[in-house]
Amino acid sequence: MSKKLEEMVAGYGWKFIGRHELFGYELTRDDRERLESPIPGLGRYGDSTDFLCNITSGRRLGLLRFMVMKEYFFALARIMKSYNGKFKHQKIIQELSAEDIEKIQGIGITAEEVRQAELIERVTEHDTAAAGDYLKLKVLHLFPELESSVEGLHFAGTSEDPMSIVMGLMGNELFGHFIKFLSTYCLDQITFVETCEQNGPLIIPEFTHQQSAEPIALCTKSVIGLNAIKYLVKKLMINRDTFQPFSGKMGGATGQLMCHYAAYPDIDWWEFAKDFVESFGLHYEPVTAQSVTYVVEAQIFMTITAILNEVIKITSDFLSLASCPAQLFVKVKRAGAKGSSIMPGKSNGWGHEGGRKMLRESIALLLNLARELMDFPHGGDMGRSYLCRNLGNVFMPIFIALPRISKELKSYQPNPKKISWILDEYPGMAGSSIQTVLKRAGIDGDPYRELQKISINNDGSYANAEQFGRGLESFMEKFQLPVELREELRGLLNWQKLVEPAAKKAKEELEALKIFFRRTFDAADKLLYISKLPHDAE
Known part of the structure; x- marks a missing residue:
């Protein structure tokens, strides 16, 4: 070698x-x-998105549509079995035996069947009509003895009836995974803070207008953003342990159940529709157009964009603290890692940089979805079909970004020398507290102006610890402040003392946040209907 x-x-x-x-x-x-793969999300970042194949792929959509159509058939069969009304001799479905039900359950469960239905679509030019026809054809082909009941498949329904439920299930599943990813991200943020503050509050400058303002503990700074996320997540919940589900419908061509009532006017179809939709864990709108109104979905999407904007802010603020010239946090050196292809003297926040762009991509797509889904003429059109089928693409960048941001954060640690330097460089951060105490003490003159003279040098630069200390002593001597007040003012240069009240409160908040995000992680399971389905028969 x-x-x-x-x-x-x-x-x-x-x-x-x-x-x-x-x-x-x-x-x-x-x-x-x-x-x-022409899409990086399925290629380069495939490890983060492979699970979407079982949620939003064409295979999964086709199998879910078969499943919903069959469940509708079985629900209708139960209604017909007990029906004793005016048209009891004209039941659309004859009484099914356990063996009949098992036969029908055994069709529409493979990817081959999904593809076979697509071959019918070449002729029908309508995908859901083709799926319904496929089930009828297969029942007639395999089980001719069920011919008298076959019209019960997709009876009186429009394509949006099964498809709204399919899309609602996909939306719920994506939403549930989003909550799990987000909860994990927030818990990772808390773990990072706890690691950094094992020996007490980690004090850093807080900045306003990109200038040093007041000292702040890392736990306090972190709680601000995490509490904002908590507030928004709670807006997505209908009670303590349940998230608002996506919508579904079963209302016929224009949502009026007109065909259902035309055929059997003495059946309570409204109750039937409500029970059927809610059996999938979906939100039911009593009266709809051809599709649901999508107001629930729009609200969820808009709230998620607000959450993502908060994640971006948290990420950007940390990246600023870790960047030159401050470098209050630095990456732990790892064997083999390269921070640049040509510059050996640096390490970059790759995960944070790329993660922010991914989240902004999803924000743009979510805002578009919220707007466009609700924008349909009169009773509806086909625009929603493309938008809903594309849900996986909308959420994909989120599922890539959040773990990358967390992984990046875990590679950092505080830089004590730089933190000590910056606190020493900007003692004027105590100025707001000192002048407030001076006002309380009722001294003559304008405390703000006096502190301004001490904090900012004649050349406009900020006074460092030595310069500020001399200025404060001169000021106290000039105004002949009492000894006790002088000691109080000097004590305000103790950063630990200044941040302690807020840091104590922040620690309490962090504990509550841990409990909350652990609970939301578990509560998201209720949205994961698809994940609980049996594996495809392949």
Whole structure:
């Protein structure tokens, strides 16, 4: 091995797989699929998004649609079984045996069947009509004895009836995963603070207008953003442990259940529709257009954008603290890592930088969804079909970004020397407290102007600790302040004392936040209907 090769390999550290393994590596099927993916979210970032294949893929959509149509058929069969009204001799579904139900449950459960239904769509030019026809065809093909009941499949329904439920289930699933990802992110933020403050509050400057303002403990600074997220998350909940679900409908062509009542006017179809929609864990709107109104979805999407904006702010503020020239936080050196392809003297916040852009991408897409889903003429049109099918693409950047931001944060640690330096460099941060005490003490003159003279040098630069200390002593002597007041003012230069009340409150808030985000992580399970379904029959 040449010396250069040996040095390069050694520089990668223990994580490097080894040169022989490297040059002997062969592509797997997954490798090839990711390399050939035109979308980075499914290629480069596939590890973060693979789970979406079981939520928003065409395969999953097709299987969910079959499932909803069959469940509607079974629900209708139960109504017909007990129906003894005017048209009791014209039941759309004859009484089904357990064996009949099992037969129907056994169709529409494979990806092949989804594709076969798409072949019918080539002729019908309507995907849900094709899916309904496919189920009828297959029942007639395999079980001709059920011919008298086959029209019960998709009876009196429009495509939006099963599809609104399918899209509602997909939306719930994505929403549930979002809450889990967000809760994990927030708990990671809390863990970082606790690690940094094992020995007491970590005091750093708080900035307003990009200038040093007052000292603040890291826990206090962190609680501000996390409490904002908590407030917004609570707006997404209908009670302590339940999130607002997405919507679904079962109302026929224009939401009036007109065809249902035309066929069987003596059945309470409103109750039937409500029970059916809510059986999937979805929000039910009593009267709809052809589709749901999407006001629930718009509210959820808009609230999520506000949450993401808060995450971006938290991330940006931390990145600012970790950036030059302050560098109050620094990355822990890791063997093999490179901060640049050409500049060896730096390390970058890759995860934070890229994560913010990903979140802004999702914000733009969510805002578009909130606006466009509600924008349909009269009873509805097909625009919602594309928008809802694209839900996975809208949420994908979030699922990539939040873990990357957390992973990036975990690679940092406080930089005590720089923190000590910056606190020493800007003692004027105590000025607001000192002048407030002077006002309380009722001294002559204008405390604000006196502190301003001490805090800002003649050349406009901020006074450092030595300069500020001399100025404060001169001021106290000039005004002949009482000894006790002088000691009180000097004590206000103790950063620990200044931040203590807020830091104590922040610690209490952090404990409450831990409990809250652990609870929301668990509560999100109620939204995960799809995850609880049996695996596809392949």
